[in-house]
Amino acid sequence: MMNKKAIYHRADDFTLLHGDCIRLMSEFDFKFDMIFADPPYFLSNGGISVQSGKVVCVDKGEWDKGGSPEHIDLFNEEWIAECREHLTENGTIWISGTYHNIFSVANKLTQLGFKILNVITWAKTNPPPNISCRYFTYSTEFIIWARKCPKKPHYFNYDLMKLLNENKQMTDVWRLPAIARWEKSQGKHPTQKPLALLVRIILASTRHGAWILDPFSGSGTTGIAASLTGRRYLGIEREKEYLDLSIRRRVELENGSIVKSYRKKIRDIVIADGEPEEADIFGVTDENRIQDLPF
């Protein structure tokens, strides 16, 4: 049973838990249609870059400091196994990373019985420079998309993805900019993902009204993208500072004109709005519509 003190924010469609995701996920029973996870990449080892003309350390925080390969493997195994318990039989999981963690994540997904569907390359159109000039500029992140059961068909909005790609099949290379300034109006998180990336993931793999879990919620980007697209969200995060930032971001959406202006800034939403699948809130199954979190 989950300690009620872990509930940091509770609303019908946007709930946040405070604490360690591996422990908290083991304490409640609920199945989600989709999980997005942006776990520690273990890349904070004193590297440097340039921001606004200044040399800065790119360390993200204590939670991102590198461990041994064995430690990284064990951590990935533990949290992915818990996620598996919280996916519907036809549900899918998306996990982001860089070379520091993504190979371990792929191995663990396969060992735990998932079927890998795609590895998306997010090619950043505006990457930060590499100031050492001794190797190529890092400009990509990877996002593995996998389904729980090798034999149970998953949901993929193929037609919408094609439409978003000028009526050509959407490829696994997504050219999207890094985070924009307007997305940080309520404060900063060192590894905040852009809303455009999460919106595409949500539109591709869920129907209106779906339940989405993010075990490493950070600034709540997945939840904000869920709210902007009419999905329901549970986020888990260890740091109160980031939970408070997530709540501020969610409260901001109580202002209808802000929602309108954010939706207009995200090209995929603008295009999807004209589509029956997105306009049709009855795409949700009855069973799904009446489900609610057990706390």
Ligand SMILES: C[S@@+](CC[C@H](N)C(=O)[O-])C[C@H]1O[C@@H](n2cnc3c(N)ncnc32)[C@H](O)[C@@H]1O
């Ligand atoms: C890469 S960031 C996620 C950023 C998020 N996608 C966003 O857009 O803001 C990972 C987050 O996971 C949190 N975290 C790390 N280990 C955790 C754990 N075991 N349980 C819950 N949260 C954790 C960190 O505090 C950090 O905010």
